[in-house]
Amino acid sequence: MPDQPTAPDRTIATDVCVVGAGPVGLLAALALGRQGWQITLLERRPQPPAGAEPKGPVAVNIVQPVTLHLLDRLGLLDRLTERAGVIPGAEIYFGGHLAARHSYAELDGCPVPHALSIRSFDLVRLLLAELADLPNATVIWDADTRALTPGTGGSSTLTVRTGETTVAVQARFVIAADGRDSTARELAGIPAEVVPSSGSYLDVVVPNPPGWNGIARAHFGTHGYLLETRRADEGLVLVWITDAATAAQVTDGPIEGLVTMLSRVVPRLADWIARHVTDWEQVRRVQHHFVHTKTWSQGNVVLVGDSAHGMHAFGGQGLNTSLQDAACLAEAVDSALRGEDASGIESYEAVRRPFIEAFQSLQVTNTQQPPAAAADEQERAPEFEVLALGQPAIRPLIADAAAFLAADTDQSRR
Numbered sequence: 001m002p003d004q005p006t007a008p009d010r011t012i013a014t015d016v017c018v019v020g021a022g023p024v025g026l027l028a029a030l031a032l033g034r035q036g037w038q039i040t041l042l043e044r045r046p047q048p049p050a051g052a053e054p055k056g057p058v059a060v061n062i063v064q065p066v067t068l069h070l071l072d073r074l075g076l077l078d079r080l081t082e083r084a085g086v087i088p089g090a091e092i093y094f095g096g097h098l099a100a101r102h103s104y105a106e107l108d109g110c111p112v113p114h115a116l117s118i119r120s121f122d123l124v125r126l127l128l129a130e131l132a133d134l135p136n137a138t139v140i141w142d143a144d145t146r147a148l149t150p151g152t153g154g155s156s157t158l159t160v161r162t163g164e165t166t167v168a169v170q171a172r173f174v175i176a177a178d179g180r181d182s183t184a185r186e187l188a189g190i191p192a193e194v195v196p197s198s199g200s201y202l203d204v205v206v207p208n209p210p211g212w213n214g215i216a217r218a219h220f221g222t223h224g225y226l227l228e229t230r231r232a233d234e235g236l237v238l239v240w241i242t243d244a245a246t247a248a249q250v251t252d253g254p255i256e257g258l259v260t261m262l263s264r265v266v267p268r269l270a271d272w273i274a275r276h277v278t279d280w281e282q283v284r285r286v287q288h289h290f291v292h293t294k295t296w297s298q299g300n301v302v303l304v305g306d307s308a309h310g311m312h313a314f315g316g317q318g319l320n321t322s323l324q325d326a327a328c329l330a331e332a333v334d335s336a337l338r339g340e341d342a343s344g345i346e347s348y349e350a351v352r353r354p355f356i357e358a359f360q361s362l363q364v365t366n367t368q369q370p371p372a373a374a375a376d377e378q379e380r381a382p383e384f385e386v387l388a389l390g391q392p393a394i395r396p397l398i399a400d401a402a403a404f405l406a407a408d409t410d411q412s413r414r
């Protein structure tokens, strides 16, 4: 619960306060920190011990070439690829028939010839290591943000408890990258709805089938949507997305029901699935949420990532769009801090928001109704090119952001 501000034990004056050290907040912090701005990053979690590996199941995301290009501009792609799984292309099936075969390498203008399946943890670790090299960036761990108060001259003050200490962070810009249930968004008074998806999501990992070349396969049909793809560098993950009632017909029964359903959709893997999927304990079910906000910025507070537009995992765009947002918004915030052009943030939202809302609607279409009652399979499938390269209208902004990320740093602003 938000508190009244208390007298701070210390005060930090900073150019940009980023709330949330997930992949999106870290990318924004790194991009702006490398431009020489003073960055204060607030993270609710405690600092992970050096070299710590994640406990329990790790989050894995598919990252598309357009997003990988941004990470490449930051100098991270080679190291990220070492622990990732390469996805060279995709096949799309409607009702069991191959409808399209795509290769990233053959796609015009594709900046990286594959997608990657990455552990989110690996990306966070790389970004944190880069940020640690910047003398002008400070991370405050165990940070509990209690209040956000507009100040004079367009700045804001965040009152933060960390351990026994209260810190006042006076920031010219606040980037709220603290995820779906963003505290910074709430403290800034930006109205938001966080709506649980009525659809179902489950996934199960099996070892790499012999001879598999890493091509992802997306199957639309009476089962809903089934994706076969890499799980980082360690296996094949089968993701089944459908409406809750269709899923319950299988998940309320024995595991053999799931094996039968998966095998019907992917007959060539029937033996492999039967051999490796034997217990519901192996199956992960996830409740996704949609975030809808009235605006993505208010005054000097900017929302980015899941705090602006959390979505379902169908289509794998949550992290992709969010990292793209972080890069584009970092450039816009940089311009505004330099006093050059403060309109970049609103222009960005004007281009981005309709695409995001249409994508969220596509996700609802794929998860709300039993597949038999839903729109044609062709209408339910996102376009491969749009996933790989980003929505057409945003590509020029992303190209600018890529150049911004690669630009030499200018420490003179510190």
Ligand SMILES: Cc1cc2nc3c(=O)[nH]c(=O)nc-3n(C[C@H](O)[C@H](O)[C@H](O)COP(=O)(O)OP(=O)(O)OC[C@H]3O[C@@H](n4cnc5c(N)ncnc54)[C@H](O)[C@@H]3O)c2cc1C
Pocket (backbone or CB within 6 Å): 019, 020, 021, 022, 023, 024, 025, 042, 043, 044, 045, 059, 060, 061, 062, 063, 120, 143, 144, 145, 177, 178, 179, 180, 181, 182, 183, 184, 286, 304, 305, 306, 307, 313, 315, 316, 317, 318, 319, 320, 321, 322
């Ligand atoms: C099962 C599943 C599969 C997915 N697959 C894909 C995929 O294939 N491709 C894709 O693009 N996306 C995918 N996504 C979506 C993607 O994971 C998210 O969109 C992405 O992680 C959002 O990043 P974020 O940094 O905005 O938020 P988060 O990752 O939620 O990070 C928020 C950070 O803020 C911190 N925080 C929270 N509250 C506070 C606070 N009050 N103060 C300070 N810090 C705070 C948190 O501890 C965390 O470090 C998937 C999601 C799920 C659940």
